[in-house]
Amino acid sequence: MDYNKNGPFLKDLRLSKNMSQYDLAERMHVDHSKINRLENNKRRPTFEDLIYYSQIFNISLDELTACERKNKQNEKKLQNSLFKYLQNQNSKFEKARNIAILLAIFVVISFGEMKS
Numbered sequence: 752m753d754y755n756k757n758g759p760f761l762k763d764l765r766l767s768k769n770m771s772q773y774d775l776a777e778r779m780h781v782d783h784s785k786i787n788r789l790e791n792n793k794r795r796p797t798f799e800d801l802i803y804y805s806q807i808f809n810i811s812l813d814e815l816t817a818c819e820r821k822n823k824q825n826e827k828k829l830q831n832s833l834f835k836y837l838q839n840q841n842s843k844f845e846k847a848r849n850i851a852i853l854l855a856i857f858v859v860i861s862f863g864e865m866k867s
Contacts, residue, residue, distance in 0.1 A: 754795055756818040757789075757818055758791055759790070760818040761790055761804065764808045765786075765808075768807075768808065772786040772787055772790070775807070778803070778807055779800070779803040801815050801816070812833055813830055813832055816833045816835075816836040817833070
């Protein structure tokens with residue numbers, strides 16, 4: 752996902768439907784400031800955000816992650832963009848899971864030492 756192109760792409764989607772940031776925020780069940788931060792590249796969209804955009808604007812997830820509309824020439828590129836995005840998300844979750852496991856082990860060891 753090209754995060755530099757992401758904000759303007761999301762903004763163009765919103766404007767193409769003549770929606771305000773407030774309108775979109777209401778549809779996504781978030782505060783309008785989140786929409787502002789997404790459109791100004793101050794925040795990266797979560798997978799949940801992308802699903803909302805996909806539903807509201809009738810756009811595929813691969814188009815959202817590539818920040819461009821699908822056509823015959825770029826179809827493979829868009830599929831790769833979604834795949835890379837999902838790989839990146841998966842590695843973030845794996846890192847978080849591994850940290851949680853290490854913390855749990857630390858707590859168990861520390862608690863065991865306190866009993867001794």
